[in-house]
Amino acid sequence: MVLRKGWVAVTGFDLHIRGGPMAKVSASVSGPSSILRLASAKRERRLQATRTQLVFLAAAVLFAPLIFAQSTPQVTGVDPPSGKVNDSVTVSGQNLGKESVSAVFLSDDKSDFKATVVEQGAEKIVVKVPQVKSGNYNISIQVGDKIFIKPVRFTVQE
Secondary structure: OEOOOOOEOOOOEEEEEOOOOOOOEEEEEOOOOOEEEOOOHHHHHHHHHHHHHHHHHHHHHHHHHHHHHHHOOEEEEEEOOEEOOOOEEEEEEEOOOOOOOOEEEEEOOOOEEEOEEEEEOOOEEEEEOOOOOOEEEEEEEEEOOEEEEEEEEEEEOO
């Protein structure tokens, strides 16, 4: 029914929402066959697929650090804690195999000095102390193209 030019009156309008905010929505106007459906089965399938994708994305984000942390090389100690140039030293830890660690270094505040690897396994790497000045150094490992300086100290004696 038109009241004035540009105005329409609607009587007997019912709005029904079933389920949660993304569920089926229907609207009806009083009259014998005046039902308008806003959500079709196709739209609901798309919404469900989107929800599933969001759940998988959230799971990947939450569990990625746990997955990658298991394969990250870790240095836990060095034995002996001090030695001279060319002495053999054992670096211990986890995931230290050749597939993970490509080199071991003694590092100071300015430089990294590559040690010669004598033996390498998953839990230990035996290296020879490189030609460096006496002093305190951190044990560093190369993973890919990056060098990680670990908080494990080694003292080179004269």
